[in-house]
Amino acid sequence: MIRRVTGAAAAALLLAGLTACGGGSEEGGAGSATTELTYWMFQDRTPQAGEVVEKIRTDFEKANPGVTVKIVKIPKDDYNTKLGSALAGNTVPDVGILDQPLVSRFAQEGTIKEVPAGTLNEADFWEGALNTNKVGGKLYGFPIDHTAVALFYNKALVPTPPKTWDELKTISAAIHAKDAKVAGIVVPKGDGYGAWMWPGVVGGAGGSMVDEAGKKILFDQPPAVEALQLWVDLLPSSPREITDSDQAFANGLAGMMISGPWDVATIKDQFPDLDFNVAPLPYKTTPAGNIGGENAVVFSKGKNEALAWKWLQHLTNSTNNTTLAQALGGFPVNKVAADRDAATFGEQQQAFLEQLKVAQARPALPQWIQINDEIIAPALESALSGKMTAQESLTDAAGKTRALLGWNS
């Protein structure tokens, strides 16, 4: 009998414990008198970044009595997964950050709202950054902060940075000729990351990736082939066994590399002795660059639409955009803010500001990430590893992309 009682008690305890684990969710304590706007963003990179965001939030609440902004911060790696689940489960934020490549998909599905006319003055923003929010000519979001890649160079090895492709090749060859243990430049690889940077090089020869309106693939055309050939030509003076080493550039094993502003802070922190600077990407005919960064959109299933647009105006106005962008690790997209505050960015950051002015948005196709990773990246690798010529691999990749998209030319 006693055994039976203890058994039942144990079972009851287990069940109680289980239910206690189950019911843990609680609502954020917003009073019924206020309107609560929910904003999703990436987790802060630094505590200081959190303070900047907090200040911008309280300023907005002061300017809009009766409004509270609930900011939900999510680690960047989990963001898309969380957002996907939220959208499936109807617990959508009113407004939030959206990865650039997802804008076109969400716009076509009606998951996000088109920006109402008069909400955003297009002339206030850099064109490339703004275009990352455009799908079929219509605007679906606000650029918040953006970034681009540029050319890092080791001043000890590269006194004057190259401006053109020919100079780039000459300098790279000279570095490696002088010391066989040092590579000219870290040539990007045929992976998703390399494929993300590559359009900036294609743009440098006056080309682009696709013509979305005309449904034409352009990355098998001469400018793209030349851009890939440039990387192939750089390899002899930049052997992989040197550049594949961890932090090859920062360790002084490579004279140059293409990377983004995040590496400026890392290198300064971990390699304080390295004397380096950053220059805009060398080009063949036209200064150009790629772009990445954060956009924010208003979700169709969310509430408080008018307030949501107002919040995005607040984040991107000339007063707030620089401090916010700096906190988020990018650059202002608001031209007034960018020009006025250029001097507040360090010496090594100026090149990125320049790149943003000429940056081109990536194609607004829902399948673009997949094309980037699964088709273009392997094509770059085929040419870089010498398995195919640049033209062969890009022709092949273009054919595969046409088949995937159902385009004819």
Next chain:
Amino acid sequence: MASPVVAQRPAETPARPGRRRRPGIGRRDHLIGWLLIAPAMVYFIIFLLYPALAALYYSFTEWDLHSAPIWVGLQNYIDLFFDDVKYPHFWKSVQVTLQYTLVAVPLTLVTALAQALLINSIRRGSNLFRLLLFLPVVTAEAAVGAIWRWLYDPQYGVINAVIGLVGIPRQNWLNTPELVIPALAFIAAWQCGISMIIYLAGLKSIPESIKEAAVIDGASPVQRFFKVIVPMLRPTTFYLVVTGIIAALQVFGLVYVIFSGGGNRSVTGGPEQSGLAYVLHIYLYAFRYNAMGAACAMSFILLVFIMIITFIQFKFMKQEAS
């Protein structure tokens, strides 16, 4: 996603017909029994059974995680197998995973057995070595990635330094397609601690009398190893092969951390997709390309494949000690 399949052999107790008590429905013990396993059942149903069935349903749909799934029948499965425009690297990921399994599982088992034999043979300090050899298992995966990227570094890597001593030229381990699988398998073998512990338990359970008998019969150490120890360890080896293959077919964390770190943020599976493990491929379609329907279909293909492989092993491998 594929729910982990755990191979378990039911403990076969010989039935005693006459004395077996039938569990009566109305018995109160029975109710308490149900209550006691209820938490586990609730967990099983909510976190394993339901998601698995949901994934099966979604595998017949086109679903991007946020809009309503569209029923497409078997199309995902057909496309995965036959449409290399839509899924250009599906078969590559199958090939990579099979190769990895073929290399990693034997290498892990041999390493684990060797470690277990060594630990079993030393008189003092075996606890210390057991701890040291087990450490790689409890090391955080991100740290494992960082450590091994450094060990394999083409310029500063310790591994190149060591092979350089015997005259083997430097290799660019993680960036040469042909070397990626062996390099990954080597890390897996380094993390063989759990197999080592299980082998150690197996070794301890071999009766001293049998070993002594072999010694008295004049068996050499090599003969004792192959004629006594290996056969006596057969149930252990069987268990480790089955679970090892299941784990290897689902390898993900290792390739993810090895190819995502070092400032390179893309995880497309190493040079020329040479490290594109099957589950990494699933992950990319599920969470990077927003093709959850296809990802679910891939999970089910893997589940069925694992079930078939495991069935074959149970059917044709010798499991009993002899």
